[in-house]
Amino acid sequence: MYKFEVAANSFILQNRIDHYSTFIKQLIAVLFVALVPLISFANEAVPVAEDPVLEKRLINLSENLRCLVCQNESLAGSRADFANDLRREMREQMKANKSDEEIIDFLVARYGDFVLYNPPFKTTTLLLWFGPLILFLGATIGLFIYLRRRRTQLEDFPLSESQRLEAEALINKTNKE
Amino acid sequence: MTRFLLPLAIFSVLVVFLGVGLTLNPRQVPSPLVDKPAPVFQLHHLHDPDKTLMSQDNLGKVWLLNVWASWCVACRDEHPLLVQLAKAKIVPIYGLNYKDQRDTAIQWLKQYGDPYTISIVDADGRVGIDYGVYGVPETYIIDKQGIIRYKHIGPVTVKSLEDKILPLIKELQG
Numbered sequence: 001m002y003k004f005e006v007a008a009n010s011f012i013l014q015n016r017i018d019h020y021s022t023f024i025k026q027l028i029a030v031l032f033v034a035l036v037p038l039i040s041f042a043n044e045a046v047p048v049a050e051d052p053v054l055e056k057r058l059i060n061l062s063e064n065l066r067c068l069v070c071q072n073e074s075l076a077g078s079r080a081d082f083a084n085d086l087r088r089e090m091r092e093q094m095k096a097n098k099s100d101e102e103i104i105d106f107l108v109a110r111y112g113d114f115v116l117y118n119p120p121f122k123t124t125t126l127l128l129w130f131g132p133l134i135l136f137l138g139a140t141i142g143l144f145i146y147l148r149r150r151r152t153q154l155e156d157f158p159l160s161e162s163q164r165l166e167a168e169a170l171i172n173k174t175n176k177e
Numbered sequence: 178m179t180r181f182l183l184p185l186a187i188f189s190v191l192v193v194f195l196g197v198g199l200t201l202n203p204r205q206v207p208s209p210l211v212d213k214p215a216p217v218f219q220l221h222h223l224h225d226p227d228k229t230l231m232s233q234d235n236l237g238k239v240w241l242l243n244v245w246a247s248w249c250v251a252c253r254d255e256h257p258l259l260v261q262l263a264k265a266k267i268v269p270i271y272g273l274n275y276k277d278q279r280d281t282a283i284q285w286l287k288q289y290g291d292p293y294t295i296s297i298v299d300a301d302g303r304v305g306i307d308y309g310v311y312g313v314p315e316t317y318i319i320d321k322q323g324i325i326r327y328k329h330i331g332p333v334t335v336k337s338l339e340d341k342i343l344p345l346i347k348e349l350q351g
Contacts, residue, residue: 112207
């Protein structure tokens with residue numbers, strides 16, 4: 001009877017220990033699963049592009065090019081399908097060892113100077129390039145003429161003797177105070 | 178008097194410049210391809226993928242190249258007009274199906290009518306890039322020597338047909 005009780009007790013105890021250890025195991029598993037995202041996030045970010053140097057060059061070049069669909073955005077910044085296509089085209093040309101100038105020529109031949117954010121220097125763009133300078137020069141000359149005319153106008157009206165004495169008296173009075 | 182006239186003159190010039198600027202449509206980007214040879218292509222037919230069309234096949238005739246897609250809303254606008262134009266048999270219209278799905282494109286033509294002598298497929302938009310396409314629809318007039326003579330951006334309208342497209346076609350056909 002006693003033996004049975006010991007056996008039964010040890011069985012129960014063993015069972016409990018088993019239970020307990022599976023509980024611990026499960027807890028560890030749950031904790032592990034919960035921590036997995038943290039562990040995986042701890043890894044260094046891997047660049048998406050296969051060739052980061054080429055991607056950098058692509059971005060630098062396309063930042064100076066206009067997306068024709070969304071005209072106030074650059075080709076680098078645009079998410080338009082059209083911009084994607086052009087970037088793909090540029091990427092392929094870069095892989096084919098084309099120079100930046102060749103790629104720009106390729107785009108200008110198809111879309112005109114309009115794709116360039118930096119307009120070329122031509123007879124049709126003279127006003128664009130020199131317009132601000134002309135406006136600035138005109139305004140400076142205008143200001144110069146205005147100031148000179150005002151100075152001569154001031155010199156045209158000198159103070160009379162009594163006015164001069166009056167002014168001097170006023171100055172002396174303020175200086176004393 | 179002159180001290181008022183000069184600023185007024187400068188102001189008027191600026192107003193004229195800005196006024197003209199307002200009437201311009203920034204979407205109408207002048208194509209550098211006008212009066213240049215049409216870029217060469219060889220593309221598969223939409224309805225019969227085994228056949229291909231080469232751009233040189235059309236040498237010797239004036240033709241229209243209409244860039245369209247079933248996903249393009251503005252293409253719906255111009256489509257009835259193209260169907261009418263095709264019926265009048267004035268000029269052959271070739272459809273460049275731009276970045277589209279073959280089955281939806283065919284379905285679209287079945288539903289709204291097919292004005293195209295031949296439809297060709299530019300699935301990845303590469304020929305589109307060669308032609309300077311940046312939006313659909315666009316329509317090119319190409320002459321007998323294979324030179325692009327005109328590019329119409331956006332849907333073809335009755336006005337653009339009467340004012341520009343038809344007179345130019347007549348002139349080119351001689």
